[in-house]
Amino acid sequence: MDGLSFDIAHLLAGGLVLVSFLMLYQDRLYALLNIFALHAVVLALSVAWQAYVQDAPHLYITAAIALAFKAIVIPVALHRIVQRLGIHREIETVVGIGLTMLSGIGLVALSMVVMLQVTAEADPLAREDLAFALAVVLIGLLLMTARRNAVSQVVGFMSLENGLILAATGAKGMPFVVEISVAFSVLIAFIVVGIFLFRIRERFDTVDVQALDRFRGERP
Amino acid sequence: MSAIPFDPVAFILAVPLAAAAILALLPGYRITARINVAAMFLTLASAGLLFVADRPAPNNYLLVDDLNIVFVALNAFVGFTTSVFSATYIGHELATGRLTPTFLRFYHAMYQVLMFAMNLALVANNIGLMWVAIELATLTTVLMVGLYRTHEALEAAWKYFILGSVGIGLAMFGTILVYMAARPVMGEGVGAMVWTELMVRAGEFDPALLNVAFVFLLLGYGTKVGLAPLHAWLPDAHAEGPTPISAVLSGLLLNVALYAVLRFKMLLAVNEGAIAPGPLMVTMGLTSLVFAAFMLYRRRDIKRLFAYSSIEHMGIITFAFGMGGPLANFAGLLHMTMHSLTKSAIFFTVGHIAQVKGTQQIADIRGLTASHPWLGWGLVTGVVAIAGLPPLGIFMSEFLVVSSTFAREPLLAIPLVGGILIAFGALFYRLNGLAFGEPRGPTPPTEASHAPMVAHLALVLVAGVYLPPPLVVWFQNVAGLLG
Numbered sequence: 001m002d003g004l005s006f007d008i009a010h011l012l013a014g015g016l017v018l019v020s021f022l023m024l025y026q027d028r029l030y031a032l033l034n035i036f037a038l039h040a041v042v043l044a045l046s047v048a049w050q051a052y053v054q055d056a057p058h059l060y061i062t063a064a065i066a067l068a069f070k071a072i073v074i075p076v077a078l079h080r081i082v083q084r085l086g087i088h089r090e091i092e093t094v095v096g097i098g099l100t101m102l103s104g105i106g107l108v109a110l111s112m113v114v115m116l117q118v119t120a121e122a123d124p125l126a127r128e129d130l131a132f133a134l135a136v137v138l139i140g141l142l143l144m145t146a147r148r149n150a151v152s153q154v155v156g157f158m159s160l161e162n163g164l165i166l167a168a169t170g171a172k173g174m175p176f177v178v179e180i181s182v183a184f185s186v187l188i189a190f191i192v193v194g195i196f197l198f199r200i201r202e203r204f205d206t207v208d209v210q211a212l213d214r215f216r217g218e219r220p
Numbered sequence: 221m222s223a224i225p226f227d228p229v230a231f232i233l234a235v236p237l238a239a240a241a242i243l244a245l246l247p248g249y250r251i252t253a254r255i256n257v258a259a260m261f262l263t264l265a266s267a268g269l270l271f272v273a274d275r276p277a278p279n280n281y282l283l284v285d286d287l288n289i290v291f292v293a294l295n296a297f298v299g300f301t302t303s304v305f306s307a308t309y310i311g312h313e314l315a316t317g318r319l320t321p322t323f324l325r326f327y328h329a330m331y332q333v334l335m336f337a338m339n340l341a342l343v344a345n346n347i348g349l350m351w352v353a354i355e356l357a358t359l360t361t362v363l364m365v366g367l368y369r370t371h372e373a374l375e376a377a378w379k380y381f382i383l384g385s386v387g388i389g390l391a392m393f394g395t396i397l398v399y400m401a402a403r404p405v406m407g408e409g410v411g412a413m414v415w416t417e418l419m420v421r422a423g424e425f426d427p428a429l430l431n432v433a434f435v436f437l438l439l440g441y442g443t444k445v446g447l448a449p450l451h452a453w454l455p456d457a458h459a460e461g462p463t464p465i466s467a468v469l470s471g472l473l474l475n476v477a478l479y480a481v482l483r484f485k486m487l488l489a490v491n492e493g494a495i496a497p498g499p500l501m502v503t504m505g506l507t508s509l510v511f512a513a514f515m516l517y518r519r520r521d522i523k524r525l526f527a528y529s530s531i532e533h534m535g536i537i538t539f540a541f542g543m544g545g546p547l548a549n550f551a552g553l554l555h556m557t558m559h560s561l562t563k564s565a566i567f568f569t570v571g572h573i574a575q576v577k578g579t580q581q582i583a584d585i586r587g588l589t590a591s592h593p594w595l596g597w598g599l600v601t602g603v604v605a606i607a608g609l610p611p612l613g614i615f616m617s618e619f620l621v622v623s624s625t626f627a628r629e630p631l632l633a634i635p636l637v638g639g640i641l642i643a644f645g646a647l648f649y650r651l652n653g654l655a656f657g658e659p660r661g662p663t664p665p666t667e668a669s670h671a672p673m674v675a676h677l678a679l680v681l682v683a684g685v686y687l688p689p690p691l692v693v694w695f696q697n698v699a700g701l702l703g
Contacts, residue, residue, distance in 0.1 A: 118428040119400070126400065137393060141386060154383060160358045160389050173408025174399050178350040179390070183352055187359060191381065 005053050013132040016166060017108060020139040024104050025097045029082055029089050029151055030198050033075045034160035036155050040071035041164045047168055050169045053125075062181045070158065071200065077192055078151060092148040097161055107138040125164055125180050129170030136163030158188060228273050229284055230545045231266035232339045240332035244325060245683060250312055250326050253307035259332060263339070268294035271590060273312040278416045283345030286698050288327045289481050291342045294557055298471045298564050301672035306331070306464035307639070308669040309536040312575050313462070320370060327367060329558065334468065336475045346394050350480060351615055354391070354444065357473060358384045365461035376456035383453040387443025394436030398487070401429040416669035418487055427493030434497055437484045438504070442476035446531050447538060448508040458527035458659050459580065463571030466523055470530040475556055478534065482541060482702060489703045500540030502632065508535030516646035521580050522573070525650055526566055529670035535560045541702065542622045543628065549699035551620035556611040556686075558680055559606075559699075565676035566602035569595050572668040577661055582650060587659035592666055596655050598673050603651045605680050607644045648660040668701050 019039045026032040044067035051059030082089070093100070111134035119127035140160025143154045161184050168177045239259030246252050265390045272290060275284045285500065309325070313319040319327070334357055341593035366377030388545045395413075402412040411417055422430075442449040458466040485501070512532035519525040540552030573588065574580045574593050588596030605612040618640060625633040629671065 021527065026395065114432060118432050119426075120428075121404070121426055130397075130400070134393070137389065140389075144386065157382070157385055157389075160386070164389060164392050164396070167393060169404065171396050171400050173403065174396065175410045175413060176352075179352070180348070183355060187355065187385070190359060190363075 005118050006125055009046070009049055009053060010128060011100035012042060012049055012165060016046060016162065017132050017135045020136050021104055023143060023155070023159060024100050024139065027091050029087065029091060030068050030079065032091065032152055032155055036158065037075040039072045039159055039162055040066050044047065044071060045167045046166060054172055058178050062165065063131065063179050065181050065185055073182045074158070074192060079162060082151060087151060088149070091152050093146060094148060095146045100142065103140050103142055107142060108135040111135040112113065112140055120172060126170050130167055133163045133170060136166060154191060226599045227264040227276060228269040229276060229282055229299040229343055232263050233295065233336060235266065236336035236339065237260045237330040240329045240336065242562055243332060244329035247321060247325065247485050249311065249321065249324060252312060252325065254286040256328050256331060257303045257307060259509050260303040260335070263298045263335065264296040267293050270533065278345050278678025279507035280410050280414050281346050281349055282343050284343060285564040286694065288479070290553065290698060291475060292339060294475070294560055295338055295342065295472050298560055299468065301675060302464050302467050302564060304669060305467070305571065305672045307668060309571050309575070311466055312667065323367060330364050337416040338472060341476050342479060345415050347398060347699055350394050351392060354477065354480060355388050355452055356482065358388060358444065361465065361473060362468060365457045367462055368460070373460040379642035380415065380457040381382060381674065383443055383450065387440045387450065390436050393442055394433045394474070395467065395569050397429055397433035397436065401425040401433060412434060414534060415483065416445035416549070419490060422487050422490035423492065424493055427491055430488055430494045434484055434488055438481060438500055441477045441480045442504060445481065445503045445538065446534050448511040448531065451508065451531050454525040454531060454537050459521050459523040463567055463574065469565065470527070474530065475560060475592045475660040478537065480642065481489060485541070486703060498542045498544050504543055505535045505539030506632070507590045508532065509536050509539065510635055513643035513646065516643055517684045520582055522582050522585065523580055529647065530563055535619065536621060543625060546696065546699045546703060547620065549702040550695050551617050551624060553695050553698060554690065555614065555617035555621060558617050562605045562614060562677045565673045566606060568600065568673040569598040569602060572666060576664055576666050582654060584661055585654050587657045589655050594670050595666060595668065600651065600655050601677050602645050605677065607647045608640060611681065611684045613680040618685050636701045
């Protein structure tokens with residue numbers, strides 16, 4: 001692999017981590033959804049670049065899924081759900097923004113230290129991709145735990161999954177990448193359609209997880 | 221024996237899948253409940269044939285060996301008895317209007333899809349395929365847990381979904397790392413994800429990468445096993461879903477996730493440079509055991525009580541497999557089998573109890589042995605078994621776990637025995653109120669099928685008194701494989 005294609009792959013993967021950070025400090029749902037769409041676009045570019053560099057045309061399918069489904073369909077659907085259900089537009093945080101950002105930086109440092117040490121023998125592109133991917137996964141986890149709204153938890157899960165797709169495409173020649181991205185898309189579609197439209201709207205006027213937390217059958 | 225004209229492996233996968241399609245289309249409760257039972261019976265028969273038929277040579281996707289046959293047979297058996305229990309249980313739910321016919325159709329189809337997914341995860345010879353199957357099983361159970369669409373059921377399904385997805389995501393990352401470790405040795409492509417081929421070459425993999433991969437896999441699949449501190453979804457999912465699903469979750473799905481961990485443990489054992497996975501599993505197992513034992517005391521909901529007891533027992537099983545060696549592995553396998561049978565039997569009785577009493581609150585249930593002798597004594601027997609009293613099967617397997625631990629690591633035996641005794645006390649403290657004393661609340665006559673519960677408890681009793689030698693040989697063989 002020559003220097004330029006390596007640099008571009010690096011740039012795109014690093015961009016994904018950066019966009020993950022953008023998601024961490026959003027306090028409006030619509031803004032969060034827009035940033036997530038950007039996240040998916042960067043992922044699609046990164047996967048398409050990997051497809052080109054590795055000469056693996058099936059990865060273009062994964063890129064197309066990321067672009068069409070995650071950058072367009074899901075954000076639009078979530079926008080409409082937020083509108084239709086009249087969900088609070090502000091995101092309620094568990095931990096303050098500053099602390100969340102600091103933890104995010106810590107997680108990125110952790111994933112660099114762990115992955116770069118462990119994969120010393122792997123080829124440089126795969127190992128740095130993997131380090132970035134782990135950072136995206138961990139920030140996704142952080143986003144899920146540090147936010148109370150169900151919608152932002154779903155967005156956190158989807159960004160986590162983007163990190164996994166990045167790792168899977170970075171692992172050269174890995175089989176089932178397309179199948180896995182389809183499986184994940186089905187999972188996400190299930191959540192968005194099933195849980196929100198059919199289940200939660202029937203009984204709740206809010207999709208705030210704290211409102212779901214009202215009763216657990218344990219309190220006297 | 222090549223006299224059998226079909227491939228049992230194909231059958232244990234095709235029967236549930238075909239049944240799911242049929243059940244999704246057919247209306248009517250009686251006929252679909254019967255088809256559900258019939259399909260599970262066919263699956264059980266095919267699983268039985270696996271023992272006698274020629275094993276197909278492992279290909280890139282499917283594998284049958286001594287280890288997974290045990291899991292498949294257990295899966296098919298408990299799946300079958302649960303479908304018998306489910307038929308009466310669901311009839312009552314329809315009569316009381318908690319379920320509508322549309323949701324019933326959905327329920328039966330999902331039950332079969334779950335069976336398909338679990339069987340696929342067990343016979344998969346491919347780490348990617350196994351991951352997909354476990355994801356499918358998670359998805360179907362999430363939908364079933366939310367089936368009643370009450371506040372509590374939705375909250376439980378949501379929590380299960382979030383934690384389950386995180387677990388599945390971490391497991392995916394671990395799977396990718398295993399592939400990355402295998403690729404330099406085995407080349408690109410499907411070959412580097414096939415168990416049988418990975419096991420041959422695992423000694424040459426990069427140990428550091430395998431170590432990190434195992435941590436992710438243990439955390440990921442460990443979430444699904446319900447190991448503390450990743451167990452938070454489990455009590456809610458058990459308490460709020462339909463009881464047949466609680467039985468299948470506790471009895472089977474936890475085992476399937478543990479099977480995945482065991483496969484990766486075997487992979488690491490082949491590589492000399494990799495960390496020993498045992499201590500990690502021992503720590504998580506003991507934490508779950510002790511934590512769940514204490515949590516048992518504060519339960520007010522009967523299904524939650526037994527859900528925490530499942531965490532406790534999965535802790536013991538993980539501990540036993542983490543200790544490793546022929547005796548501890550044997551004990552772990554036996555304990556897993558006994559726990560599946562006993563816990564699903566308990567959920568069968570608890571399901572009927574909650575139906576006749578109209579509540580799951582422990583405080584509102586009193587004197588069951590007087591008002592409903594079958595249910596009451598069934599529950600007593602089940603709790604005696606699960607608490608580990610002789611002569612039932614769990615006593616024997618717990619005794620083996622404890623004695624093998626004493627022989628090798630006496631210090632670890634202290635928290636192990638402590639946890640078991642604490643749980644024992646909690647279970648009997650609760651049982652006393654539930655089963656004895658003056659009956660309280662409504663005592664309508666039961667419309668229950670006792671056969672599945674009796675069958676399970678009879679097997680547990682027989683296993684406690686006498687284990688047939690072929691079974692012992694088989695388990696010893698598998699325990700040797702597990703290393």
